[in-house]
Amino acid sequence: MTFVNDTSRSPRAQVRPIAIERVELAGFVRRYQDLMKSTSLALQYDYLESSGRIDNFRKAIGSMEGDFTGWFFNDSDIYKWIEAASYSLSYDEDSEIQTRIESLITLIESVQKKSEVGYVNTYFTGERASEKWKDLKSMHELYCAGHLIQAGIAYKRVTGNESLFNVCVKVADNILKTFPDDDCEVTTGHPELEMAMIELHRETGNRNYLEFVQRLIDNRGKGYAGGDEYHIDHASFRDLKELAGHAVRMLYLLTGAADVFLETGDETLLAVLERLWIDLTSRKMYITGGAGSRYEGEAFGEAYELPSGRAYSETCAAIGNVFWNWRMYMLAGDAKYLDVLERSFYNSVLSGISLDGRRYFYVNPLEDVGNHNRKEWFECACCPPNIARLLTSFSGYLYGTTLDEIRVNFYEASRASIPFRDGEVSIVQKTAFPHSEEVNLVISTDLDTSLSILLRIPEWTEGNFDLQIDGVKQKIRPEKGFVRLEGNWKGKTEVSLTLPMRIRMMTANPLLRENTDKVAIQRGPLIYCAEGIDNPTFDVRTLSVPSKRNLELSESDALDGNPVVISGKGIAYDLDDWDKKLYDSLGSVKSKGKNVR
Structure with a gap:
């Protein structure tokens, strides 16, 4: 079974996800998943090849001559592609994708064998081998390792094949061996390894990975990543009062810190997470859920610095917003985090890919005179495979469970088989969401026991909704963004939910001066243009x-x-x-x- 984040044994997880294989999408997002299989993944692989990213592995093992090509972090694009392609196999087997993944794994294994110590990074080979680990602030070695670890975990969970997983365990162990002491001067210049190491801890049970991440977070503000705001090294993590620095790095760091809380319950981390979430949602987030307003440093700006035409709003930052709010939901169980996730997903992630799956936005301005167009690829190509790994894994976000609850987090035409206690509960969603107000759920089970089914009531409904169970109207007040349906569900039950999609003219806080006398048009979760x-x-x-x-x-x-x-x-x-x-x-x-x- 493939979990995006396997919090089944995480002691502070209030909600646990459902395996991707147990939820088959059939609606709005399924179209994007089909695009990944029919178009996007194949084209991305071709660009990985034509841009020299795959050749860098061939050069590293000596099967091809020449120097490294492109950015020093280009290995990470291959790892994200493997992760996305692996998730795609969970809902649709594809021999060509499988073959391409295996060919890449063979190259990665060969690079690791040549290093002899478990290290994998094609930039630091040959004459540059002596430079490895010398500049953690800038050179993205730990960032690349994080994406490799995530790819290895995903491929193992989907296929059961541990070849790449064994590589990434050696990579992680090499990092632990290289930075062994509690007082070791190490933190990440570009956070990413944090969430990867936590997931490796969940997969293996090895607490050394968890403790290393705790050290990475505790070492912020000590100058190990340059001591500047851009790298979020200007203050200790627990002393952060506001979002600052490079938006993607900050959001990835917060995601990793939330992962640590899920495993340890460190309340001092939770206080920071809650404080910065308020800063994001009340002062520094676009109405689209986009984050990071400045071109300079790809950074968060000051409070209410949210220009529309000059919005940077990187696609990867929107994805980071999804990742962070997903963890915040798992640790708190409050639907307010899903509301932000939904806003970011529909309006800032999906804006990052064209309807034909062939072109991408790196930057997502809210206003433009027609000069800003999607591109097929980028020299810094972090966004395309990042979008792909989120879309191919989206099935894993639809539902959640607790000991006595099944939670419907998002609405999408789909069919789910959810394990619960000693049996299963089937939920079939019929809906044209996000364009339709109507959601019909058919709930079937042989379980003869009491359980609660929670349906999310999004904040954009302003608390208005209509609910019927087998044709009988229900009056239930939402709690933390959910309505709770209690009872014995043995047999078949039909639930009809209407989520009124009133056209809303949205206005901005008057301190956001650029939006004075302006409105945005919203219907349901979608912001219109x-x-x-x-x-x-x-x-x-x-x-x-x-x-x-x-x-x-x-x-x-x-x-x-x-x-x-x-x-x-x-x-x-x-x-x-x-x-x-x-x-x-x-x-x-x-x-x-x-x-x-």
């Missing part, structure tokens, strides 16, 4: 909409899945009187408006 390509008769930058909601819904047949389109009446202003003018006195320029749809 007025695009020039859909509105060719006026400049959307001049559009003004009335506060009275005169908006209408329709389905579009121009895009796959028949998404809901929002239309309404507004006013667009012409700019004739501003020709060759940048400034003028208030009232002297009479902008003329025209009614537009």
